[in-house]
Amino acid sequence: xxxxxxxxxxxxxxxxxxxxxxxxxxxxxxxxxxxxxxxxxxxxxxxxxxxxxxxxxxxxxxxxxxxxxxxxxxxxxxxxxxxxxxxxxxxxxxxxxxxxxxxxxxxxxxxxxxxxxxxxxxxxxxxxxxxxxxxxxxxxxxxxxxxxxxxxxxxxxxxxxxxxxxxxxxxxxxxxxxxxxxxxxxxxxxxxxxxxxxxxxxxxxxxxxxxxxxxxxxxxxxxxxxxxxxxxxxxxxxxxxxxxxxxxxxxxxxxxxxxxxxxxxxxxxxxxxxxxxxxxxxxxxxxxxxxxxxxxxxxxxxxxxxxxxxxxxxxxxxxxxxxxxxxxxxxxxxxxxxxxxxxxxxxxx
Numbered sequence: 001x002x003x004x005x006x007x008x009x010x011x012x013x014x015x016x017x018x019x020x021x022x023x024x025x026x027x028x029x030x031x032x033x034x035x036x037x038x039x040x041x042x043x044x045x046x047x048x049x050x051x052x053x054x055x056x057x058x059x060x061x062x063x064x065x066x067x068x069x070x071x072x073x074x075x076x077x078x079x080x081x082x083x084x085x086x087x088x089x090x091x092x093x094x095x096x097x098x099x100x101x102x103x104x105x106x107x108x109x110x111x112x113x114x115x116x117x118x119x120x121x122x123x124x125x126x127x128x129x130x131x132x133x134x135x136x137x138x139x140x141x142x143x144x145x146x147x148x149x150x151x152x153x154x155x156x157x158x159x160x161x162x163x164x165x166x167x168x169x170x171x172x173x174x175x176x177x178x179x180x181x182x183x184x185x186x187x188x189x190x191x192x193x194x195x196x197x198x199x200x201x202x203x204x205x206x207x208x209x210x211x212x213x214x215x216x217x218x219x220x221x222x223x224x225x226x227x228x229x230x231x232x233x234x235x236x237x238x239x240x241x242x243x244x245x246x247x248x249x250x251x252x253x254x255x256x257x258x259x260x261x262x263x264x265x266x267x268x269x270x271x272x273x274x275x276x277x278x279x280x281x282x283x284x285x286x287x288x289x290x291x292x293x294x295x296x297x298x299x300x301x302x303x304x305x306x307x308x309x310x311x312x313x314x315x316x317x318x319x320x321x322x323x324x325x326x327x328x329x330x331x332x333x334x335x336x337x338x339x340x341x342x343x344x345x346x347x348x349x
Contacts, residue, residue: 016058023049024104031105043105050101059093062100065110066090066117072110074117095120106216107132119286119322124216126201133207137163143203148195150186154317157182157199161207172207180206183316185323198319215298284329289321292343301346308345311338 027046030039054062065071067079067090076088095117100110102122108114114128133141141163148155158181160173173180184198209215292302299321307315311332318324332338 013058016053020050020053028105028107047101050104051097054097056093059097062110063093063096066096069113070111072113072115072117075119091117091120126204129201129204129208133204133211136211137165140164141207145196145199148192150192153185155184155186155195157184157195159199159203161203172210185317185319284326284333285321285324288329288333295343297343297346301349302342304349305342305345
């Protein structure tokens with residue numbers, strides 16, 4: 001391709017990008033304040049328009065950002081293997097497009113690891129929440145975190161923060177009546193720094209919710225997004241080699257997700273078979289998340305209810321919907337009376 005043609009193509013892509021920015025910017029407020037059909041219609045129209053503009057050509061640079069430190073991470077990095085030792089199959093363009101659209105409507109950037117794609121859904125990361133908080137507070141937000149109390153597979157982390165908006169000071173975790181303490185999951189290779197990183201994500205998310213009155217669902221993510229943790233593997237000859245991989249699944253009784261089957265090599269002249277995406281999102285945990293969040297019950301509220309009613313042992317140790325034990329979720333799904341009581345109770349929080 002000639003230089004002139006390349007420049008022309010880039011100019012055209014830049015024009016499309018500006019149009020997408022214009023559409024998403026006009027729909028952000030309606031998305032956050034959705035409640036009446038007029039606003040919901042604006043959001044729906046914006047989604048349709050962005051899907052039409054995000055052609056394979058426009059999506060190519062976005063796909064190039066996937067699973068990179070500069071862009072965004074997913075739980076399907078082909079550089080990693082599943083439990084059976086087979087390379088993971090990356091997400092399709094259709095899945096990435098929808099998550100990218102959601103990230104635009106929620107105000108998260110596709111660079112700087114501000115969001116992840118986990119279980120095929122959007123997941124806001126610490127970097128995204130931290131940037132949004134600092135923008136809202138004009139850089140006045142100051143946080144401090146105590147040395148974590150390490151407790152085997154979990155760590156208790158006490159946090160606090162102060163900020164000022166329009167001359168009005170605010171804080172969290174400073175006053176005795178407003179504590180801010182998180183129980184985060186860690187694996188055997190994580191030290192205090194890893195626990196602090198997980199707590200920071202929770203802290204900035206809570207500050208953002210307090211400042212805006214809006215919540216961003218955790219989706220089906222493993223806690224702390226895909227913040228890589230160092231593991232040590234032995235190489236021939238006994239040398240140690242550091243490999244970076246996603247944090248291990250919860251060991252609090254939560255069922256591990258089955259490894260995704262590897263794609264079979266296509267036969268000569270045969271079209272490569274696409275991975276079955278539907279089977280990967282129909283988990284009991286996702287059904288529970290959809291039901292609860294559609295009734296205004298965030299994950300934090302649900303965990304508070306589960307803890308207060310003693311329905312789930314060590315409820316605070318489960319970081320997201322996806323980490324809830326399958327046995328617990330399936331039993332709750334059959335108990336419609338308790339489900340209803342949960343929704344009613346959570347409306348008072």
